[in-house]
Every structure is written in C-alpha cells, then in structure tokens.
Amino acid sequence: MKIFTNVLFILLSLGVCGQDATEIIRKADEKMQGKSNRAEMTMTIQRPDWQREIKIKSWAKGQELSLILITAPARDKGAAFLKRDKELWNWQPRIDRVIKLPPSMMMQSWMGSDFTNDDLVKQSSIVTDYHHQLLGDTLIDHYDCYKIVLIPKDDAPVVWGKIDAYITKEDLLQKLIKYYDEDGYLINTMILKDIRDIGGRVIPTRLEMIPADEEEQKTVIQYVNIAFDVDIPDQFFSLQNMKKVR
Numbered sequence: 001m002k003i004f005t006n007v008l009f010i011l012l013s014l015g016v017c018g019q020d021a022t023e024i025i026r027k028a029d030e031k032m033q034g035k036s037n038r039a040e041m042t043m044t045i046q047r048p049d050w051q052r053e054i055k056i057k058s059w060a061k062g063q064e065l066s067l068i069l070i071t072a073p074a075r076d077k078g079a080a081f082l083k084r085d086k087e088l089w090n091w092q093p094r095i096d097r098v099i100k101l102p103p104s105m106m107m108q109s110w111m112g113s114d115f116t117n118d119d120l121v122k123q124s125s126i127v128t129d130y131h132h133q134l135l136g137d138t139l140i141d142h143y144d145c146y147k148i149v150l151i152p153k154d155d156a157p158v159v160w161g162k163i164d165a166y167i168t169k170e171d172l173l174q175k176l177i178k179y180y181d182e183d184g185y186l187i188n189t190m191i192l193k194d195i196r197d198i199g200g201r202v203i204p205t206r207l208e209m210i211p212a213d214e215e216e217q218k219t220v221i222q223y224v225n226i227a228f229d230v231d232i233p234d235q236f237f238s239l240q241n242m243k244k245v246r
Contacts, residue, residue: 021134022127025167027172035061037226038059039227042224043055066083078091082242084237118158119209134146147166175191176190187212193208207221
C-alpha cells in the first residue's frame with residue numbers, strides 16, 4: 001500500500017474516538033447482508049445517449065460465499081459469478097467456459113456498469129480488511145450520520161486506497177460511500193436511497209454508483225426483493241451449481 005494511506009491512518013489515529021467505529025461499520029454491513037441472503041435486483045446502466053437494464057439473482061453466506069446469476073437480457077442470461085473465500089470464477093454459457101478471475105481484475109467494470117467486480121462479489125470486506133476511524137458527524141439528506149474513514153490493512157486484498165462511509169446514527173444504515181484510489185483521488189461515490197421495509201428489515205433499497213470523472217453517467221441497483229438469514233448449504237456455492245442455477 002502506498003505511503004499515502006499509511007501516513008493518513010497514523011494521523012487519524014491521533015484523534016480521540018468516542019464511538020467504536022469498527023462496531024458501527026460491522027452493524028451497518030450486517031444490516032445490509034445478514035448472516036446470509038437471497039435477493040433479486042435490477043441494475044440500470046445510465047449513459048447520456050443510452051440505457052441498459054440487467055436483471056440479477058444473488059445468494060450470499062457470510063463473507064466467504066456468494067453467487068450471482070444474470071437472468072436478463074437474453075444475450076447475458078445464465079452468466080454467473082461465484083466467490084468461495086478469496087477465489088472468484090465467472091461462467092459464460094455462450095462460450096461454455098469457466099474463467100477464474102485474478103485479483104488484478106477486481107477494479108474492472110462489472111457487466112459494463114460503474115460498479116467494479118469487487119463491489120459485486122465482495123472479495124474484500126469493509127469490516128475485516130480495513131482500519132476504521134470516526135471523524136465526526138454530518139447531515140446527509142436530513143439524516144444525522146457518522147463519518148468514518150476506512151484505511152486498508154497492510155496485507156488486505158483491497159482495491160481502494162481509502163473509503164469514506166457515512167452511516168446514519170439512529171438506525172446504523174449506510175447512506176453515502178466515497179471510494180478513493182491509492183493516491184487519494186475520488187473515483188466513485190455510492191448514494192443509498194429509498195429506505196424502506198424489505199425482507200423484514202428497513203434498509204436502503206436503491207444504490208446509485210456515480211463515477212467522479214463522468215457526471216452524466218451512473219449505475220443504479222434497485223432491490224426487487226430480498227430474504228435475510230435464509231438456509232443456504234455451503235454446497236450451493238460450487239462450480240457445478242454455478243452452471244445450472246436458475
């Protein structure tokens with residue numbers, strides 16, 4: 001990790017933290033993920049002169065296991081992405097091929113969107129792969145929020161040099177996330193909206209990812225439905241199942 005992140009974390013650590021920043025991040029992440037979850041989403045890629053919609057099913061269990069299936073449009077239907085621990089695969093039925101994704105691909109665009117491969121398959125964990133420091137509080141869309149900076153641990157498999165997370169004080173919900181590269185430049189901003197009851201939890205159901213250098217484009221993920229703490233056997237997350245799951 002570059003000197004920038006190490007020096008920044010040392011400077012932040014000199015401050016006094018009245019709250020447990022790591023616990024805030026952990027609870028906010030757990031609210032969005034649960035111990036396991038099964039979801040259906042619509043992802044809309046918006047550009048100045050065109051728009052594309054992708055329908056998705058996803059399954060996740062803990063930090064180690066996840067499976068994502070594309071259900072529409074027809075040309076992408078059946079494509080799947082599997083994570084087991086730190087290993088990642090992509091199944092492409094059109095060419096009948098499984099591709100193992102190297103860590104170097106984590107910063108690449110996922111399905112042509114403004115989300116990265118890492119954003120979707122979550123190879124890195126905002127809870128365990130970063131140091132957390134509470135910087136104070138602020139107001140985001142009339143919500144009182146904690147501002148917490150996340151600095152990568154030395155050997156963590158992360159793609160970001162720094163993350164700023166804004167978490168609501170009352171319900172510990174993610175409201176705004178800013179992603180920076182190793183040189184401290186803002187790359188992406190994720191805005192979380194439409195907080196409502198879904199799957200028995202009150203959470204943001206609309207995620208907007210906006211690149212810093214392309215103000216006229218963004219990608220929106222809208223949750224259609226989600227179920228938390230569902231029983232999913234570990235065997236579900238296999239290369240064989242990735243090819244046949246529907």
